[in-house]
Amino acid sequence: MTATTAVVAPAPVDRKRTGYLRYGAGKLGGALISLVAVLVTGFFLFRIIPGDPVKAMTHGMPTSAEQLATLRGQFGLDLPLWRQFTDYCGKALTGDLGLSYQFHAPVGELIAQKLPATLLLTGTAVLLYSTLGLWLGTRSAWRHGGRADRLTTGVALTLWSVPSFWLGLLLIITFAVGVGPLPGLFPTGGMESGGERGFAYAIDVAHHLVLPVLTLVAVGYAQTLLVVRSSLLDEMGGDYLTTARAKGLRDAAVRRRHAVPNALLPTVTMVFINLGHVVAGSILVETVFSWPGLGGLFYQALSVPDLPLVQGLFIVFAGAMIVMNLLADLIYPLLDPRVRR
Template sequence: MTVAQPAAQAIDERPARHGMLRYALGKAGGALLSIAMVIVATFFLFRLLPGDPVRALAQGRNMTPEQLDLERHRLGLDKSLPEQFLQFVGQTLRFDLGTSYEYKRPVLDLIGERIGSTLLLTGTALVMAVSLGIWQGARAGWKPGSRFDKFSTAISLVLWSVPTFWLGLLLLMVFAAGVGPIPGIFPTRGIESVDAPDGFGYVLDIAKHMVLPCLTMVAVVYAQYLLVMRSSVLDEVGQDYVTTARAKGLRDDDVRRKHAVPNALLPTVTLVFMRIGFVVGGAVTVEAIFSWPGLGQLFYEAIRVPDFTLMQGTFLLITVSVILMNTLADVVYHLLDPRVRSA
């Protein structure tokens, strides 16, 4: 009898494992299809932008029409659109994103130089926004209608409705040296000072440069996590297990922290993974306002030319990251929530 039970349990677990594998493979297939569609859309989307990259790069150089034709040939822009598309697809499948028109360097090298700054800024902002949103959402949802609930929800909704560029410019005006009413407290441009010290002083210098752009990013996104967490906690408050925990004499804070919040976190998982995908792309608006040398700033510079290869490479990296994170979120949610597995 003892030997038969593990064998029977192993047989019962096989369909569950096979179901999970089929689910993961199905999501992976959907992700590959989405990436294929993104590759096609990426190429044709940026060809709709106005402007001629060759003439933009030739500004101030007094190039003759023959020289412009030679430059267009060097960049491959003299080929037909189908030929350019097939070349783009072939390079992408070989993990070659081409060479930037403006910088005359491989796009992958430019991305590699900028991605560290982007991950530092957006990753820090994501951790702060998630932590603040979950903490406030859990407390607000546990006691709906309280002063804390009304105040935190109202402030988050106001900040969420504020355009990112407007808030960034406002902080820039307030703290700009020699202009703002509170000048010199935090740097308003770049990632480091020209005369930055070495060692721990260098870390502090970068941290000071991060304050304003990080504050801008956190302020406009943390409301998403607050509202989702608040709604989830509200759904859990009336559940039987919460009533049972309270009947056992547990403190209210312990019931919220140990019982309600872990279950309420499940709907937040998908949102967090979605934002992780956007971490790679950074924030174009914030990086452009504060001259932060990341992928967002790189993408903004590519749009100004327009630099087709650089735009395609950065946009493709951002979209593929979001697709992969969404797929991973679906799989993780399937593992965490037994209701989804049984559906």
């Protein structure tokens, strides 16, 4: 009688995990390439801006040619372009964004000082218009063709086509300066009146937030509504919704459990792009309302031009968008496994 030995089959490979890791590695590699492209573009793009930074900084002051040459040497502007580029890349890869020409302070410190104001403004706006756009877009698509759908879509298309700076100016004229018998109700700009402490300070900042947040929400919610509505309309003809209704599910449950989750991919992209804008801020809106954030700082840097500050802000803005898009790409397969194939 011969003994038989059992053959143990090798453990099955977790194909889902392997596929997701391969997919994530590809997206991460693409993000790193994009960051390198941003680094290179950030250097050469702002070198073509007309104007001499040293002459702009010394404008109106008696300055000799020797003093101008000394300043150019101090800021490294007398070096060959290739040497400026290698120095710039080396410092950027270590987190050193350089020294601002006009503020004479490290660019990283200037960005850190202005970042909270931008996060407060754009973070509040993104939270409000994402929620509002998702809610209105879902209901507009679910009852498409009705009077409410035509009204909300028409208003959204109008607001989406309006430049944010122009809308901000209209709000300032109407609600800050006042029109006719309507008095000015809100400040024309800035983040605070000064001299307030504690709870009174929070109320003062909230008072200054109203008009710039309203400007961003009016434009942002329109984009969100239209994207959500279009995505949901594409899903509404699916057989799985008919099956869900045939099983006795109520209309609200069909929408919430089946239709909306399957229409989320474009919405996820848009939401994460909006989160990238939380860091980038809104240059035009911050400039119109004199908001002391990164957008206003970028505008000041462009006017010189303050090359290290402009380049540093450009890297931060673009980097935030790349990271948010990477996160969206990594979430896609969790919502729809077909994406990783």
